[in-house]
Amino acid sequence: xxxxxxxxxxxxxxxxKAYVRGKPVLNGITLDISPNGVTAIIGPSGTGKSTLIRCIxxxxxxxxxxxxxxxxNLVTLNRSELRAARRQIGMVFQEYNxxxxxxxxxxxxxxxxGYVSPFKAWLRRFAQPDVNEAYALLDTVGxxxxxxxxxxxxxxxxxxxxxxxxxxxxRPKLLLADEPTSSLDPKTSVEIMTLMRDLxxxxxxxxxxNIHNVELARRFATRIVGLSGGxxxxxxxxxxxxxxxxxxxxxxENWLDDRDN
Amino acid sequence: xxxxxxxxxxxxxxxxxxxxxxxxxxxxxxYALSHLELxxxxxxxxxxxxxxxxxxxxxxxFQRWELLLKGLKESLxxxxxxxxxxxxxxxxxxxxxxxxxxxxxxxxxxxMLMVVCRSFHPVIIAxxxxxxxxxxxxxxxxxxxxxxxGFLGKLFTEAIEEISLKQVEAVRAxxxxxxxxxxxxxxxQVFSRFIGFASYExxxxxxxxxxxxxxxxxxxxxxxxxxxxxxxxDFVCAIILSxxxxxxxGEVLTNAVKKVFRA
Numbered sequence: 181x182x183x184x185x186x187x188x189x190x191x192x193x194x195x196x197k198a199y200v201r202g203k204p205v206l207n208g209i210t211l212d213i214s215p216n217g218v219t220a221i222i223g224p225s226g227t228g229k230s231t232l233i234r235c236i237x238x239x240x241x242x243x244x245x246x247x248x249x250x251x252x253n254l255v256t257l258n259r260s261e262l263r264a265a266r267r268q269i270g271m272v273f274q275e276y277n278x279x280x281x282x283x284x285x286x287x288x289x290x291x292x293x294g295y296v297s298p299f300k301a302w303l304r305r306f307a308q309p310d311v312n313e314a315y316a317l318l319d320t321v322g323x324x325x326x327x328x329x330x331x332x333x334x335x336x337x338x339x340x341x342x343x344x345x346x347x348x349x350x351r352p353k354l355l356l357a358d359e360p361t362s363s364l365d366p367k368t369s370v371e372i373m374t375l376m377r378d379l380x381x382x383x384x385x386x387x388x389x390n391i392h393n394v395e396l397a398r399r400f401a402t403r404i405v406g407l408s409g410g411x412x413x414x415x416x417x418x419x420x421x422x423x424x425x426x427x428x429x430x431x432x433e434n435w436l437d438d439r440d441n
Numbered sequence: 442x443x444x445x446x447x448x449x450x451x452x453x454x455x456x457x458x459x460x461x462x463x464x465x466x467x468x469x470x471x472y473a474l475s476h477l478e479l480x481x482x483x484x485x486x487x488x489x490x491x492x493x494x495x496x497x498x499x500x501x502x503f504q505r506w507e508l509l510l511k512g513l514k515e516s517l518x519x520x521x522x523x524x525x526x527x528x529x530x531x532x533x534x535x536x537x538x539x540x541x542x543x544x545x546x547x548x549x550x551x552x553m554l555m556v557v558c559r560s561f562h563p564v565i566i567a568x569x570x571x572x573x574x575x576x577x578x579x580x581x582x583x584x585x586x587x588x589x590x591g592f593l594g595k596l597f598t599e600a601i602e603e604i605s606l607k608q609v610e611a612v613r614a615x616x617x618x619x620x621x622x623x624x625x626x627x628x629x630q631v632f633s634r635f636i637g638f639a640s641y642e643x644x645x646x647x648x649x650x651x652x653x654x655x656x657x658x659x660x661x662x663x664x665x666x667x668x669x670x671x672x673x674x675d676f677v678c679a680i681i682l683s684x685x686x687x688x689x690x691g692e693v694l695t696n697a698v699k700k701v702f703r704a
Contacts, residue, residue, distance in 0.1 A: 266616030277611035281629040294616030301621045
């Protein structure tokens with residue numbers, strides 16, 4: 181598949197996910213993600229933002245629909261094909277999901293686990309280029325001096341930096357982030373979003389970011405997708421996201437102004 | 442809504458089934474106690490027997506120390522080999538039995554195996570193995586291995602079932618093969634608890650290895666039983682003191698092991 185340079189990095193077609201039969205959380209989502217830029221997904225709690233992100237690397241199994249990535253439909257891959265696809269998709273989590281009792285370095289190197297045999301992984305025998313790259317990533321996120329610290333000794337912001345380093349260690353072709361800043365304070369949130377946007381731009385990796393905070397979405401995303409009731413109700417640039425759309429996405433209107441206070 | 446009316450609140454409503462259960466327990470306890478026929482006269486006679494028995498125990502007789510040492514050595518072998526074998530089998534078995542990692546058609550048989558291993562006292566399993574492989578330490582080793590699998594397997598499985606799946610999920614999301622997910626997502630979360638459980642099992646096997654000898658499965662227990670039957674109470678005392686010594690040394694050693702791995 182060489183001729184698809186103009187095609188989307190990721191194409192989601194009529195994606196449906198129903199945890200309970202007949203009650204779909206995602207109700208036929210269709211989206212094309214372009215090969216670069218940050219796509220923010222906003223929407224009220226429980227509307228399926230996390231489900232959407234997790235359907236892409238099948239941490240959640242989609243009920244129906246297609247997700248085309250690198251010319252293959254992720255939904256129908258078997259286990260080993262899925263593992264191969266997951267290697268190319270980095271993921272950043274709301275609660276960082278670092279292995280707490282491993283060192284920062286081990287956590288970053290775990291991004292290479294898809295490429296290392298379990299035996300070598302067990303003995304921590306990673307290839308020298310991988311070790312070099314892990315150090316380079318730690319330099320980038322500013323945690324080199326904590327390389328040998330245990331992950332549970334770090335602060336929230338530091339942990340999320342390790343989470344980003346781990347995801348990039350996969351040399352991914354797509355970066356998923358599920359509420360990466362929801363457990364962080366406002367200042368750290370901005371730092372983490374800056375880091376994600378810059379690294380994603382530098383390396384030409386398209387990023388899909390679930391985010392609660394509309395202001396952060398406006399500030400860091402090149403495109404915003406608004407979900408409501410399991411469907412896309414807004415899809416456009418941050419400038420186009422008017423109050424009218426916000427009301428449509430989140431419902432109600434009083435929360436948008438402070439006249440009643 | 443002008444005047445506030447009192448709204449009653451209690452921590453929990455009266456639990457009549459629980460009260461009834463306590464009553465049944467108290468009645469049964471009194472009933473069982475009445476069957477002991479513990480009279481003052483019998484108590485005094487018992488004191489007399491006890492006095493004579495204690496007098497025969499002392500001083501302990503260490504003259505047959507070679508026999509004693511041979512028994513202790515065998516008990517130690519049984520305990521250590523059974524613990525290691527039990528550990529080696531329990532690791533994969535507990536992985537298979539963990540319901541958060543395996544589908545139920547895998548975890549169910551593994552759990553059943555552990556329940557069966559746990560349902561008999563080690564001495565009963567030792568009797569079976571003595572019949573199967575003959576008198577000697579092998580029967581003791583096999584019996585305690587089975588017992589270790591039952592207990593370590595259960596404790597390991599519970600530890601695995603309590604891990605944070607978020608960490609596992611993150612490792613899985615990198616496309617890691619199953620064994621690497623185990624090595625990075627599961628093992629670090631349970632390792633220190635496993636060390637604790639394994640050293641506890643070694644401790645417990647050390648105790649049990651002194652007992653399986655009574656039914657002919659090797660170790661110091663056989664020597665102890667024989668001494669009892671020959672009324673060699675001073676030798677019995679020597680054996681008992683040695684067992685206490687061995688258990689204390691074992692406890693010190695397992696504590697040292699735990700300390701080393703906690704770092």
